Amino acid sequence: MGTRDQDGSVLTRAEHAAGMADYLRDGERRAMEIGNRGPVRLDGDGRLHPDIVAAYWEHGFYVFEGVIGRRELDELRAGADDMIERAPVRKGAEVDAQGRPALGREYAVEPYLLVKPLSDPWGGTEALAGRHPTKMTEAVPDAGTPDEVVYLMFGMCQAMPAALRLYGHPQLMAIAEAINGADFVPYNDAIFVKQAGLGGSVAWHQDGVTHWDSPSWDAGIHGFNFQVQLYPTTAANGLWVVPGTHARGRVDIKGLVADNGGSDLLPDAVPLICGAGDVTVVNRQTLHGSFANTSRDARVSITFGFHRRSSVLGVRGKLSLKGNDLSWAEGDVYDEQRIFDRSAVIAVAIDARRQHVPGEEPYRYQPFAGLEDDFRFGEATFERVVRDYNTKDLTI
Numbered sequence: 001m002g003t004r005d006q007d008g009s010v011l012t013r014a015e016h017a018a019g020m021a022d023y024l025r026d027g028e029r030r031a032m033e034i035g036n037r038g039p040v041r042l043d044g045d046g047r048l049h050p051d052i053v054a055a056y057w058e059h060g061f062y063v064f065e066g067v068i069g070r071r072e073l074d075e076l077r078a079g080a081d082d083m084i085e086r087a088p089v090r091k092g093a094e095v096d097a098q099g100r101p102a103l104g105r106e107y108a109v110e111p112y113l114l115v116k117p118l119s120d121p122w123g124g125t126e127a128l129a130g131r132h133p134t135k136m137t138e139a140v141p142d143a144g145t146p147d148e149v150v151y152l153m154f155g156m157c158q159a160m161p162a163a164l165r166l167y168g169h170p171q172l173m174a175i176a177e178a179i180n181g182a183d184f185v186p187y188n189d190a191i192f193v194k195q196a197g198l199g200g201s202v203a204w205h206q207d208g209v210t211h212w213d214s215p216s217w218d219a220g221i222h223g224f225n226f227q228v229q230l231y232p233t234t235a236a237n238g239l240w241v242v243p244g245t246h247a248r249g250r251v252d253i254k255g256l257v258a259d260n261g262g263s264d265l266l267p268d269a270v271p272l273i274c275g276a277g278d279v280t281v282v283n284r285q286t287l288h289g290s291f292a293n294t295s296r297d298a299r300v301s302i303t304f305g306f307h308r309r310s311s312v313l314g315v316r317g318k319l320s321l322k323g324n325d326l327s328w329a330e331g332d333v334y335d336e337q338r339i340f341d342r343s344a345v346i347a348v349a350i351d352a353r354r355q356h357v358p359g360e361e362p363y364r365y366q367p368f369a370g371l372e373d374d375f376r377f378g379e380a381t382f383e384r385v386v387r388d389y390n391t392k393d394l395t396i
């Protein structure tokens with residue numbers, strides 16, 4: 001396998017893990033010193049506390065602790081496990097590891113991306129508009145491991161009832177409103193799966209691809225991503241970010257790595273250390289990435305983002321998921337109707353949640369105020385709004 005360190009030597013899983021130990025320890029210490037973490041704090045009107053909003057804009061990320069309760073976490077874990085188990089046994093296969101029809105063969109967008117264990121599928125390639133210019137260190141997995149592992153899962157609102165309900169979580173909606181305004185719109189979703197000793201890396205990148213040269217460019221123009229953590233995350237398996245980079249324009253990633261002696265262990269980066277049920281918010285312009293998971297701990301991160309409406313209206317998308325080969329291509333121009341149709345998933349998610357969690361005050365999503373009865377969760381609405389909803393993602 002092409003599993004080489006930057007200096008060309010082949011690393012085993014254990015060597016990769018040992019080589020990172022000091023960096024991980026130091027990063028964790030620096031992460032904990034920043035102070036941008038804690039529970040969700042809302043004021044009497046349900047608005048996110050201004051101190052939290054300010055900390056997010058200062059650092060470009062925030063860790064919300066203890067957002068998802070035990071019962072919901074169990075439902076999400078069961079849903080994610082089920083989805084992982086129903087993945088095709090290898091790329092292009094029709095059946096899962098147990099010989100059952102794999103999930104989603106009929107979906108408009110292939111729900112699984114499989115990769116070689118401990119590999120970096122995108123670094124140094126043109127994939128995703130070439131936004132991952134450098135390659136991460138890869139490693140050889142332990143003997144007896146599969147040739148391919150699940151790396152990403154798409155279409156969670158269609159494939160996982162608990163994930164649809166999560167999509168309408170009132171606290172997460174309040175955070176989206178605080179960052180992107182009450183008329184916020186969805187972006188896309190993907191579940192990152194980093195199995196212990198197997199999970200691939202995600203090369204350093206900034207997410208946004210459309211607005212870097214816009215005259216109205218600012219720190220929030222490419223939106224943000226939530227990550228709902230189903231298990232505790234560590235410096236070894238977690239997402240790393242370089243604080244403050246969301247506000248500095250395009251980062252010269254190749255230059256940073258070159259200045260770091262060719263090493264992907266960037267000195268200013270910090271890991272997102274979370275407990276199970278914590279939720280991170282990362283600005284899509286923040287420089288971020290994650291290392292091959294050579295540790296003994298798995299990570300499953302339910303990732304979904306939101307934009308300002310003004311960032312997508314009239315804009316041609318650039319990172320659209322296309323068909324069952326999961327290529328990313330230039331997309332459509334997003335008009336009012338497209339935005340409405342994709343945003344309707346939020347309205348249905350809020351109602352699915354209301355039906356499942358009766359004691360909870362549902363979030364009132366301003367673009368659908370007064371239209372709630374047209375978007376009640378049920379079979380017909382699911383078919384109309386949620387079926388293959390990710391062909392309508394708003395990807396900028």
Ligand SMILES: O=C(O)CCC(=O)C(=O)O
Binds near residue numbers: 192202225238289290
């Ligand atoms: O969670 C990860 O490892 C990568 C996440 C990421 O790159 C993203 O959300 O854009």
